[in-house]
Amino acid sequence: MLQASKVLQFSPNYLSSRNILTMASAASTDVQVSVTPSSCLHDEPVQIRVEGLSPNQDVTLNMSMKDTRNVHYISTAHYRADSNGQVDVESMESLGGSYTGHFPMGLIGTLHPAPSEYKFTRFFKRDVLNPNILELSVFDRHLTEEEVCAPESEKALASTKHERHYMGPGVQRIPVRYGKVRGTLFLPAGEGPFPGVVDMFGTAGGLLEYRSAQLASRGIAALSLAFFAYDDLPKTLEEFNISYFEEAVEFLLKHEKIMKPHVGAVGVSKGGDLVLSLATYIPEVKAGVWINGCNANVQSALNLRDSVLPGLEFDFGKIEIVNGAMDCFEIVHNPADYPETIIPIEKADADFLFLVGNSDRNWKSVMYCEQAIERLKKAGRNNYEVHSYELTGHLIEPPYSPFCLSSYHKLISGPILWGGVPKPHVRAQEEAWETMLDFLFKNLTNMKGKL
Numbered sequence: 001m002l003q004a005s006k007v008l009q010f011s012p013n014y015l016s017s018r019n020i021l022t023m024a025s026a027a028s029t030d031v032q033v034s035v036t037p038s039s040c041l042h043d044e045p046v047q048i049r050v051e052g053l054s055p056n057q058d059v060t061l062n063m064s065m066k067d068t069r070n071v072h073y074i075s076t077a078h079y080r081a082d083s084n085g086q087v088d089v090e091s092m093e094s095l096g097g098s099y100t101g102h103f104p105m106g107l108i109g110t111l112h113p114a115p116s117e118y119k120f121t122r123f124f125k126r127d128v129l130n131p132n133i134l135e136l137s138v139f140d141r142h143l144t145e146e147e148v149c150a151p152e153s154e155k156a157l158a159s160t161k162h163e164r165h166y167m168g169p170g171v172q173r174i175p176v177r178y179g180k181v182r183g184t185l186f187l188p189a190g191e192g193p194f195p196g197v198v199d200m201f202g203t204a205g206g207l208l209e210y211r212s213a214q215l216a217s218r219g220i221a222a223l224s225l226a227f228f229a230y231d232d233l234p235k236t237l238e239e240f241n242i243s244y245f246e247e248a249v250e251f252l253l254k255h256e257k258i259m260k261p262h263v264g265a266v267g268v269s270k271g272g273d274l275v276l277s278l279a280t281y282i283p284e285v286k287a288g289v290w291i292n293g294c295n296a297n298v299q300s301a302l303n304l305r306d307s308v309l310p311g312l313e314f315d316f317g318k319i320e321i322v323n324g325a326m327d328c329f330e331i332v333h334n335p336a337d338y339p340e341t342i343i344p345i346e347k348a349d350a351d352f353l354f355l356v357g358n359s360d361r362n363w364k365s366v367m368y369c370e371q372a373i374e375r376l377k378k379a380g381r382n383n384y385e386v387h388s389y390e391l392t393g394h395l396i397e398p399p400y401s402p403f404c405l406s407s408y409h410k411l412i413s414g415p416i417l418w419g420g421v422p423k424p425h426v427r428a429q430e431e432a433w434e435t436m437l438d439f440l441f442k443n444l445t446n447m448k449g450k451l
Helices: 145-149 208-216 242-254 270-281 365-378 423-443
Strands: 032-037 039-041 048-052 058-066 072-080 130-141 158-165 171-176 181-187 196-200 221-225 237-241 261-268 283-291 301-303 320-321 325-326 351-357 384-389 406-411 413-416
Touching: 032 130, 032 158, 032 196, 032 365, 048 058, 145 221, 158 320, 171 242, 181 208, 181 242, 196 208, 196 242, 196 270, 196 283, 196 423, 208 365, 221 351, 242 261, 242 270, 261 270, 261 423, 270 283, 351 365, 351 423, 365 384, 384 423
Parallel strands: 039 158, 196 221, 196 261, 237 301, 261 283, 283 351, 325 413, 351 384
Antiparallel strands: 032 048, 058 072, 058 130, 130 158, 171 181, 181 221, 320 325, 406 413
16 A cells, blocks of 8 residues: 555645535534545545444445546445444444455445446546545445435435545646647656656547556656547557657657656556557667556557557457356457567567456456566566466556446447456555556666655
């Protein structure tokens, strides 16, 4: 977890200026519920407590949030107060609800679509300029989600609001239209210069900014880069040109606040193999963070300067249906059978960090990582780190992003299975985030950064 010395504090007047209650309001004025800190960055843990209950009283804690589309997300947990009428989520175990056992960040990490919503909905933070606003309520007795959400549900004993920010104080968000490059640059507060990275996602397309915003909040300038289905870029994943990514790197290195002469790259899923390609074919990319990707160039041909790297294809006939979602684990061809698609990372003058979810059901990330490492070892290279996480699925996000087992995917035109188990997956995200930040600072500044 982020240590206390790394926590960015927000003004105590920040919440009140937005007309958000920081004290619990209750049907019973004796009961109070608190989230500490009441306002923080999204990658920071919080402490949740309830006071003023009867000794050994059974209660339900309910966390609630709406996204920019007004989709309602909730989580619940059942606790039993101690002999002093207190519940401390930091030290006590949940007896039921969205999770059981000891899970201090469980109420945030297990947020999921409410019973009235489409269940295969993944939470995306689209508007990083504004925080997520969460409401925490405590109810008498152990209640189901349906009982908590019912219009005739009993009144909460107490409620409070909590804000989670993606952009720390002073972080700048700058839309980018540079040549053909489309994206958003996030700059940390201060004069810099800062280590810079190109930040990419997968086959959903469009532009996702939330990871870049959080990287900038931790001292790394990040270019959230779109590469299809955004603005005037191609609508589909037909082919790529390495020149597009070269232009993105050029943009970063021309910026006065970016540390010279090198940058890094971060990518998940399709963005993962793009990271390997950038590090292999663009000399200025010296650090690559691969998150549940492939060791081959997947799906679409990559046009190089004087050659073409073919795309590794899919066999959609191998899709299986699991609990209403498509399990695509077997559909991507084995790169070993199509060596012409494999990215020659042994030629890269860069360091690699492989973050692997061992329960990824979208891609065979474990196998792809093993093939990549085997290739590096055969070439006598030791320029890599591998961090594998048990019971962790495909979507390794920044800390406390709500766990998503399956969700609708535009490319497949249906719900897709991502894999993972909530508690270990959320904990893996904490560790992976710290590991990534340390790796980027070490390899782009030759020193550990102070967060």
